[in-house]
Amino acid sequence: xxxxxxxxxxxxxxxxxxxxxxxxxxxxxxxxxxxxxxxxxxxxxxxxxxxxxxxxxxxxxxxxxxxxxxxxxxxxxxxxxxxxxxxxxxxxxxxxxxxxxxxxxxxxxxxxxxxxxxxxxxxxxxxxxxxxxxxxxxxxxxxxxxxxxxxxxxxxxxxxxxxxxxxxxxxxxxxxxxxxxxxxxxxxxxxxxxxxxxxxxxxxxxxxxxxxxxxxxxxxxxxxxxxxxxxxxxxxxxxxxxxxxxxxxxxxxxxxxxxxxxxxxxxxxxxxxxxxxxxxxxxxxxxxxxxxxxxxxxxxxxxxxxxxxxxxxxxxxxxxxxxxxxxxxxxxxxxxxxxxxxxxxxxxxxxxxxxxxxxxxxxxxxxxxxxxxxxxxxxxxxxxxxxxxxxxxxxxxxxxxxxxxxxxxxxxxxxxxxxxxxxxxxxxxxxxxxxxxxxxxxxxxxxxxxxxxxxxxxxxxxxxxxxxxxxxxxxxxxxxxxxxxxxxxxxxxxxxxxxxxxxxxxxxxxxxxxxxxxxxxxxxxxxxxxxxxxxxxxxxxxxxxxxxxxxxxxxxxxxxxxxxxxxxxxxxxxxxxxxxxxxxxxxxxxxxxxxxxxxxxxxxxxxxxxxxxxxxxxxxxxxxxxxxxxxxxxxxxxxxxxxxxxxxxxxxxxxxxxxxxxxxxxxxxxxxxxxxxxxxxxxxxxxxxxxxxxxxxxxxxxxxxxxxxxxxxxxxxxxxxxxxxxxxxxxxxxxxxxxxxxxxxxxxxxxxxxxxxxxxxxxxxxxxxxxxxxxxxxxxxxxxxxxxxxxxxxxxxxxxxxxx
Amino acid sequence: xxxxxxxxxxxxxxxxxxxxxxxxxxxxxxxxxxxxxxxxxxxxxxxxxxxxxxxxxxxxxxxxxxxxxxxxxxxxxxxxxxxxxxxxxxxxxxxxxxxxxxxxxxxxxxxxxxxxxxxxxxxxxxxxxxxxxxxxxxxxxxxxxxxxxxxxxxxxxxxxxxxxxxxxxxxx
Numbered sequence: 001x002x003x004x005x006x007x008x009x010x011x012x013x014x015x016x017x018x019x020x021x022x023x024x025x026x027x028x029x030x031x032x033x034x035x036x037x038x039x040x041x042x043x044x045x046x047x048x049x050x051x052x053x054x055x056x057x058x059x060x061x062x063x064x065x066x067x068x069x070x071x072x073x074x075x076x077x078x079x080x081x082x083x084x085x086x087x088x089x090x091x092x093x094x095x096x097x098x099x100x101x102x103x104x105x106x107x108x109x110x111x112x113x114x115x116x117x118x119x120x121x122x123x124x125x126x127x128x129x130x131x132x133x134x135x136x137x138x139x140x141x142x143x144x145x146x147x148x149x150x151x152x153x154x155x156x157x158x159x160x161x162x163x164x165x166x167x168x169x170x171x172x173x174x175x176x177x178x179x180x181x182x183x184x185x186x187x188x189x190x191x192x193x194x195x196x197x198x199x200x201x202x203x204x205x206x207x208x209x210x211x212x213x214x215x216x217x218x219x220x221x222x223x224x225x226x227x228x229x230x231x232x233x234x235x236x237x238x239x240x241x242x243x244x245x246x247x248x249x250x251x252x253x254x255x256x257x258x259x260x261x262x263x264x265x266x267x268x269x270x271x272x273x274x275x276x277x278x279x280x281x282x283x284x285x286x287x288x289x290x291x292x293x294x295x296x297x298x299x300x301x302x303x304x305x306x307x308x309x310x311x312x313x314x315x316x317x318x319x320x321x322x323x324x325x326x327x328x329x330x331x332x333x334x335x336x337x338x339x340x341x342x343x344x345x346x347x348x349x350x351x352x353x354x355x356x357x358x359x360x361x362x363x364x365x366x367x368x369x370x371x372x373x374x375x376x377x378x379x380x381x382x383x384x385x386x387x388x389x390x391x392x393x394x395x396x397x398x399x400x401x402x403x404x405x406x407x408x409x410x411x412x413x414x415x416x417x418x419x420x421x422x423x424x425x426x427x428x429x430x431x432x433x434x435x436x437x438x439x440x441x442x443x444x445x446x447x448x449x450x451x452x453x454x455x456x457x458x459x460x461x462x463x464x465x466x467x468x469x470x471x472x473x474x475x476x477x478x479x480x481x482x483x484x485x486x487x488x489x490x491x492x493x494x495x496x497x498x499x500x501x502x503x504x505x506x507x508x509x510x511x512x513x514x515x516x517x518x519x520x521x522x523x524x525x526x527x528x529x530x531x532x533x534x535x536x537x538x539x540x541x542x543x544x545x546x547x548x549x550x551x552x553x554x555x556x557x558x559x560x561x562x563x564x565x566x567x568x569x570x571x572x573x574x575x576x577x578x579x580x581x582x583x584x585x586x587x588x589x590x591x592x593x594x595x596x597x598x599x600x601x602x603x604x605x606x607x608x609x610x611x612x613x614x615x616x617x618x619x620x621x622x623x624x625x626x627x628x629x630x631x632x633x634x635x636x637x638x639x640x641x642x643x644x645x646x647x648x649x650x651x652x653x654x655x656x657x658x659x660x661x662x663x664x665x666x667x668x669x670x671x672x673x674x675x676x677x678x679x680x681x682x683x684x685x686x687x688x689x690x691x692x693x694x695x696x697x698x699x700x701x702x703x704x705x706x707x708x709x710x711x712x713x714x715x716x717x718x719x720x721x722x723x724x725x726x727x728x729x730x731x732x733x734x735x736x737x738x739x740x741x742x743x744x745x746x747x748x749x750x751x752x753x754x755x756x757x758x759x760x761x762x763x764x765x766x767x768x769x770x771x772x773x774x775x776x777x778x779x780x781x782x783x784x785x786x787x788x789x790x791x792x793x794x795x796x797x798x799x800x801x802x803x804x
Numbered sequence: 805x806x807x808x809x810x811x812x813x814x815x816x817x818x819x820x821x822x823x824x825x826x827x828x829x830x831x832x833x834x835x836x837x838x839x840x841x842x843x844x845x846x847x848x849x850x851x852x853x854x855x856x857x858x859x860x861x862x863x864x865x866x867x868x869x870x871x872x873x874x875x876x877x878x879x880x881x882x883x884x885x886x887x888x889x890x891x892x893x894x895x896x897x898x899x900x901x902x903x904x905x906x907x908x909x910x911x912x913x914x915x916x917x918x919x920x921x922x923x924x925x926x927x928x929x930x931x932x933x934x935x936x937x938x939x940x941x942x943x944x945x946x947x948x949x950x951x952x953x954x955x956x957x958x959x960x961x962x963x964x965x966x967x968x969x970x971x972x973x974x975x976x
Contacts, residue, residue, distance in 0.1 A: 015907040018915030019899070021845020021885035025916060028844035116839075118830065194849040194857055194916040194953050245847070245916030246953050279850040492914030492954050679910050683955060687913065690956030714854035714951065722947045722957035751956075 006505040006742075009679035012497045013516075014490075023243040026198035026215040026276060033200060033272035034063055036262055037120035039110035039127050040285060041102035044138065044354035044707020045150070046131035048100055051110060055126035061119035064269060065127070066111045066261065068097045074229045075264060079255065083324030088160040092151050092352070093320045096229075096257040102131070103150055103319035104354050105707055106284025108257050113265050113273055136354045136707045140185075140293050140314045143351035150319060150352035159317055160325045160350040164332055166407045167343035172308035176299025180379050184772040186368050186756060188291040188316070188701035189694070191361045192719055193491070195245020196277030197286060199258050201266035209236045212263050215244050217252040218529030219519045220487050225255035226263055241519030247491035248691070249360040250287050252531040253323055283712035288701050289327065289361035291316035292368045296376055304380050304391040309341050311372060313348040318357040325350055326411050327358060327365040330463075333408045333416050335369030338423040338461050338645060339377075339395040344408075354707045360531060362691060363752045366462060371774065374458040374757035378764070382794045388761070389431050392459060396423040411532070412466035414640035420735045423459065426647040426669045429731045430457060434649035434667040446653055453664075456761025457649040458754035463641040464672075464746025465537025471526050472543030474503055474550045475631035478596075478605050480574060480589035482507065482514045484546075486539040487527020489519030493535055493748060494680045499543050501676055502742070506547035507554075508571030509588060526635075533644065533746025536676060541636035541740045549632030554591045557630075561586055561594065592630040597621035642737040644672045644745035648689075648754040650726075652762040659778040659785070661697055661763060663726035671733040673745035681747045682730055688751015690725045695752070696759040696775050698724060768796025814878045818843065819887025827874045833867075834858045836874035837884060845885040845919050849951065856950030859920035860884050864931075866924045885919035888926055901974070902926045902967040911963035913954035921950050925964055934975035938968035 017023050053065050068076070079093040098109045110127050114120035135148035143150075143157040150157055173179055200213040210232060216222050216239075223239035226232070244251065258275050266273040277286070292315050299308040315328045328348035336344060381391040397404050399422050408416040431437070439455045446453035475483045484503050490496070500514040517523050518539075519530075528538070555566040558576040562569070562584055570579050577585035593609050601607040614621070622628055651665035668685055675681050698718035702710040711717045718724075736743030756774040764771040769784050770791040776784075784790050810829050815822065818841060825840040837843045837860065846869060849857030853871040860869045861883035889897040902925045905911065912918040928946040932938075943964045947957060 011907055012910065014915065015912060018912055018918055019885075019903045019906050019922065020889060020897075021843070021919055023845070023915050025844075025847065027838075027848075031839065031842065118828065192953060193914070194855060194951065195847065195914070244914065246914040248953070279852065492912075494913070683910050683913060683959060686956035686958045687954045688956075691953070713852055714850045715852060719855075719951050719953065721949070721951060722944065722961065725957050728956065728958060 005501040005511055006676060008677065010497055010501055010511065010677055012494045013500060014494060014496050025195055025243045025245050026200060026213055029213050029242060030200045030272050030274045033274040034113050034115060034269065035117040035120045036265065036273055036275035037112050037117060037124045038108045039112070039124045039129060041098065041105055041107045041109055043102060043131050043133055044105050044136045045134040046102050047134060048098060048102065048109065048129060049132050050130040052128040055128065056112065056123040059119060059123040059126060061115035062112070062123045063115065064113040064265060066097065066265065068095060068099045071096060073231055075260060079257070079322055080225065081324060082322055083326055085160070085324050087162045088321060088325050090154045090159050091321045092154065092159070093322045096260050104356055105709060106281070106356060108285065111261050111265065113269065136705070138353055138355060138703050138705055138707050140291065140316050140351060143316065143353050144314060150354055154352060157352045158349050159321050159352055160328065162325050162328045162332055162348040162350065164408050165345035169308050169310045169343050169345040172343040173297060173299045173310060176307040177301045178383065179297060179299045180383060181295070181297040182379065182772065183293060183295045184371070184375060185293045186290055186371055186774050188288045189361065189699040190288045190701065191248035191250040192282065192717070193246025193248055193250065196279065196282040197251060197256060197258065198276040199262040200272065200274040201263035202272045203267045203270060205270055210263055210267065212237070212239045213242050214239060214259055215251060216241050216254060217247045217489050217491060217531055218254055219489055220521055220525060220527040221529060222254045222259055223521045226260060229255065229260050230264060230267065239521050241489040244489065244491040247530070248362040249364060249531060251491065252529055253287055253359045279714065280712050283717065284356060284709055287357050287359040288318065289358050290368060290695065291358065292331065294368070294372045296372055298376050298380065300380050303394055304384050304386050305394055306339060306341050308343040311335060311346045313346065315348050315350045316353050316358060317350045318353055318355045320357050322357060323359040327360055329411045330365035331369040333410050334366045334461065334463060335373050336406055337370065337373045338397055338421070338459050339373065340397055355703055362688065362749050364532065364749065366460065366749065366753045367692070367695065367756055370458055370460045370753050371757045371760070374754065375760060378761050385794065385798065388457065389427060389436055393424060393427055396427065398424065410463055410641055412641060416463065417640060418461060418643040419737050419739050421461065421643060421645045421671065422733060422735050423645060425733055426459065426645060426671060429669040429733060430647040430649050430667060433669060433729060433731050434651065434665060436649065450656070452654040452656055452766040453651065454762045454764065454766025455649065455651045456758045456765055457647065458757035458761065459647045460753045461643050461645045462533065462746070462750055462753060464533035464644050465638060466532050466534055466641045467638050468528060469635050469637035470528060470538035470542045471524060471633060471635040472539060472546035473524055473631065473633045474543060474546040475629065476550060476554070476588055476592040478589055478593040480513055480587065482509055484514060484543055485517040485523040486543055487519070487521070487524040488530045488535055488539050491530065494677065495535060498536060498676045498680060499539065502540055502544050503547045506544050507551055509574045513574060533748040533750070537642060537740060537744055537746050538636055540676060540744060541742050542634060544742055545634035545636060546632045549634055550630060553595065553632065554588060554630055557591050557595055558586050595630040596628040636740065638739055642673065642739045642745045644747065644750060646670045646750050648758045650758045650762045652759065652766055654763070654766050654781070659782040661778060661781065663693060663759070666726040666728045668728055668730045668751070669733060670730060670750060671735050672747040672750065673735060673737045674743040675734065676744065684747050685730055685751040686728055688749065689728050689755065690720055692752040692755020693725055693759070694720045696756040698775060700775055764793060765795070768793050812875050814874050816877065817881040819883060825874065829873065829875050831874050832870055833860070833872045833874045833877055834869035837869060843884050843886050847916050847919060849917060854951070855917065856924065857917045857920040859924050859950065861923050861927050864927060866927050883923060885922050888922060900926050901970040902929060902963065905963040905967035905970065909959045909963040909966050911955060911959040917950060917952045921947065921952070921960060924950060925967065929968055929971055934971040937972065938965060
């Protein structure tokens with residue numbers, strides 16, 4: 001019997017090369033390539049008055065210098081607006097190299113190509129760009145005030161006004177027994193994968209073809225963008241994502257200027273050209289996320305049940321909107337979480353500022369939405385004197401309400417209809433896991449030690465696996481090897497392992513025989529990309545369907561050989577056999593050989609398929625509608641997203657001398673439907689929680705009023721080390737998705753979503769002061785508790801009353 | 805006009821093999837290993853000494869190879885991630901216990917920071933008395949200086965305990 005693989009913690013196949021230094025990341029490719037470096041704007045907003053390259057020309061090893069003037073055809077036009085939307089009324093994008101104006105520090109102005117990166121940097125620093133500075137817009141307040149504007153034809157700095165409502169919110173609020181209104185803010189953070197972006201391009205002048213390696217999350221679309229911008233036929237361009245050193249969203253944006261400029265230079269120079277982003281470049285010229293201000297008005301009854309919710313969000317989208325309003329839409333639609341909200345209205349104004357663009361970072365607007373909703377629950381509980389878990393429980397969608405329609409439109413243009421879930425189950429598991437009932441005892445014990453203890457929780461629902469589609473191709477070779485390919489890319493999620501688990505399980509072959517390839521347009525040309533927790537859902541189901549197609553064909557061919565009915569056959573350990581009849585079998589590899597009628601025998605196995613070895617002369621060797629080869633290609637295209645869910649709780653201890661915030665307990669209950677590999681899912685949760693804790697307590701983009709990023713290094717932008725990440729305890733719940741054949745939901749982003757909400761709740765519970773801005777540092781917490789005007793929670797007043 | 809072509813010949817023993825490279829004096833060790841000696845297992849994550857991805861062992865001690873010039877380590881023995889496994893004298897390799905542990909404990913995801921962790925932890929484990937059970941303080945110390953953006957560190961710490969247990973078993 002084939003070892004069960006689906007659902008098992010199978011060790012990763014990627015690791016053998018990655019732990020021995022044999023990985024192949026972007027900068028490991030093209031040892032002899034020329035190197036590109038960029039002159040980037042030092043100003044947040046300025047007009048370029050002159051570019052003087054004279055001083056660079058005698059740098060030994062300089063090969064070429066390109067400015068906007070050197071761009072022709074589509075390259076001279078603005079970069080694409082990747083995801084247009086009717087409510088994005090003023091989309092703006094930059095150019096591959098700045099066209100006369102720069103709109104943020106770090107925007108590329110000149111590209112230098114030289115024999116190596118050191119020389120390219122030498123030349124770049126000798127290029128003098130003169131600027132006339134323009135007024136700078138930094139921060140949501142300045143953008144809203146609109147005393148000056150980022151783009152002259154967008155005087156109010158508003159790129160988009162995204163609006164959804166499920167009913168008439170104002171009368172519903174007016175009729176509510178209670179209402180609360182409050183504002184809160186969340187600051188910018190960023191993906192910061194350990195490997196930055198990078199591009200390598202090789203032009204073959206004889207073949208007229210271009211091969212590009214890019215550290216991307218979307219190789220098929222990078223390919224299409226390069227073909228369009230460089231005016232090449234799609235079939236002349238191949239794009240491969242090699243081993244990618246982390247993505248977390250930033251590498252889904254494309255085409256980055258460098259993804260076009262490096263291939264352009266390779267074509268013009270007839271030489272290999274490479275650019276590997278350095279850390280400062282990544283901070284000032286890639287993408288950030290999260291920055292929002294939220295104003296929430298909520299109506300509720302005496303029991304704490306929501307009656308109406310009205311949310312206004314101001315979203316800082318940076319200088320350009322290449323990724324449309326995906327992040328605002330996700331905040332707007334995922335904010336509702338696991339709750340019944342009778343009437344909901346949300347308006348998101350997406351604002352231009354002279355800062356790095358804002359595009360999805362793991363969670364992609366969900367952490368902000370969760371922050372709004374969960375802090376609303378906390379405030380309702382506080383105002384009514386109810387337990388925070390109880391208020392949540394009363395508002396949850398119950399298991400008998402699925403499918404649950406929120407009457408909203410999601411980021412994929414499809415309705416927000418939750419497919420399945422058990423939210424009361426999550427909450428019950430969470431309160432048990434964290435020991436919610438014993439928090440007051442623990443608080444008293446901590447007080448005795450001179451510490452302030454608090455607990456908080458946050459629940460979320462995450463739309464995962466959006467379409468439009470992914471595809472899979474499975475082919476059995478005559479050697480018995482099973483080749484699997486899918487077009488989406490991998491950045492550490494273990495796709496080579498999980499897709500092999502799925503195919504081996506579906507096909508009935510040993511996992512060692514299965515080889516998986518991702519993100520390579522030579523192998524699979526149709527794909528969307530790896531984002532929005534979609535890879536396992538989309539490509540997992542696509543390769544499963546492809547494997548089922550191969551299985552069906554294998555059984556058909558084997559049935560003829562074994563003179564049996566296909567329904568009486570099974571495949572086990574790579575052997576097609578008649579169920580219950582030992583010995584009546586044929587190896588799958590032989591079926592693969594027989595599937596391809598041959599004239600020429602190139603090896604021993606092939607002889608079996610040659611024309612004098614087969615005897616049925618009543619039919620053509622390849623029947624009409626059939627095809628040679630044991631292979632199948634299939635696609636999975638869902639009606640709509642599938643909705644995963646989870647609940648986190650955090651317990652913090654705060655030292656009232658230093659105001660250091662110590663996360664002493666962090667509990668996660670996670671539901672992503674059927675799990676292909678629990679080891680990998682837990683790894684995703686661990687990594688997400690670390691980013692959530694980082695975003696809540698450490699990470700922020702510190703822009704000054706001039707638009708200079710003050711902390712553009714790992715010395716100053718505080719990615720958590722091991723010492724900052726709490727131990728995480730995880731409990732699982734599995735509510736399969738009814739939408740896809742494997743019943744799975746996405747797991748990639750979940751861990752990060754509730755971090756800021758749960759930790760704000762815990763800190764607020766510990767200090768009794770309203771925490772309305774995240775992240776929060778010890779010094780900010782110190783300022784908060786010393787501020788006499790800072791709002792105190794009713795719970796703290798009640799506690800003080802109780803202890804007085 | 806520039807002095808960039810001031811070059812030196814650097815002699816190193818890399819992963820037990822004597823190597824020589826003619827390098828500009830300003831070339832950092834990470835680039836010399838990757839570009840001149842073709843050992844691309846060492847990765848540069850920040851180029852300012854904070855993330856630890858580029859860590860290699862110089863005469864047995866962990867060193868951030870982005871902050872050291874190749875000419876500064878002339879004559880030294882350098883160990884990179886490619887040198888952690890032992891030759892099994894049958895054409896294969898025996899992985900270092902910490903490499904085995906990283907796979908067993910799912911201590912890597914994208915794998916970019918992994919070489920820096922592996923050499924740092926390997927050096928740390930080899931420098932301690934393998935017969936002693938490892939303490940949590942030791943584990944924290946061994947993983948505390950490197951950044952990982954994928955794993956949240958839990959499984960890296962688990963891998964350290966796992967590797968230490970294997971080495972303890974082997975020491976008996």
